[in-house]
Amino acid sequence: MAKQDDLVFGIHSVSALMEIAPERFVELWLLKGREDDRILPIINLAGKYGISVQFMHRKALDDKSAGEQHQGVIAKVKPGKAFTENDLSDIVEQTLAKNEQPFLLILDGVTDPHNLGACLRNADAAGVQAIIVPKDNAAKITPTVRKVAVGAAETIPLVQVTNLARSMKALQEMGVWIIGTAGEATQSLYDCKLKGPMALVMGAEGKGMRRLTRETCDELIKLPMAGSVSSLNVSVASGICLFEIVRQRLV
Structure with a gap:
């Protein structure tokens, strides 16, 4: 299971990081059935950069987020520069x-x-x-x-x-x-x-x-x-x- 420090939660945080450093993305987990106007740009960007996308039920996302508000979007990423x-x-x-x-x-x-x-x-x-x-x-x-x-x-x-x-x-x-x-x-x-x-x-x-x-x-x-x-x-x-x-x- 991914460490919390390797995860990014939320629509704004994930989309901003994808614009800045798409090479850091390992995998993207999205809420199954949610493909509205806020999520579609993220899906399109993931396709553009070849980022793997998995659609999951809410409970699976909740388990991964360990209580964090994820808005149906979680990304597993490589650490940034220290x-x-x-x-x-x-x-x-x-x-x-x-x-x-x-x-x-x-x-x-x-x-x-x-x-x-x-x-x-x-x-x-x-x-x-x-x-x-x-x-x-x-x-x-x-x-x-x-x-x-x-x-x-x-x-x-x-x-x-x-x-x-x-x-x-x-x-x-x-x-x-x-x-x-x-x-x-x-x-x-x-x-x-x-x-x-x-x-x-x-x-x-x-x-x-x-x-x-x-x-x-x-x-x-x-x-x-x-x-x-x-x-x-x-x-x-x-x-x-x-x-x-x-x-x-x-x-």
Whole structure:
């Protein structure tokens, strides 16, 4: 039986991955009798790329998905490339070679797969070149992450590093300015200059960034909070911050 990490669930996730990397598909399992307008494009793409398709009863798909919402579509795929700290300099250099400014997102201690999936989606929409996470105590790419990310898990490199602070220092040596978000910061997001090569650091909801991560940042900012709520979900906060950077870069 396929491991969960080898499976992709849902219409959007499967179709997005098939468009991006059809060579990774091993097999496609579809709900028997379902050939509507949402499924037919997937069937046609599978035929185009020579991907094996099996039609199954719902119980068989439910058993394969182990409780995940599959929408009648499950794909067995080969693992994607695993990115490590050794890839960071290449990502920055390739970005500069295209005359673009490095734009990175660092997540410290984000363990919820739904949050990671939503952050990947935010990052893809904002034009981020990579997300950097610690190897330990952080969510990994799972079927849930892929489903929430709606294809972004395949387009945005998720770089897993052994020592986050050390990797941040390596980025600083490459000219990347690192902005961290912290409730105790005195400067608002909207008062900060957010142009040039940049990495945004988001900590886990509640705990925030770890001490060493915070101390390694070049600058700390906060979101102005007007109500009684003291913090936002990390994926919501990352979306706000990322698109403020995008806005300033367009001005």
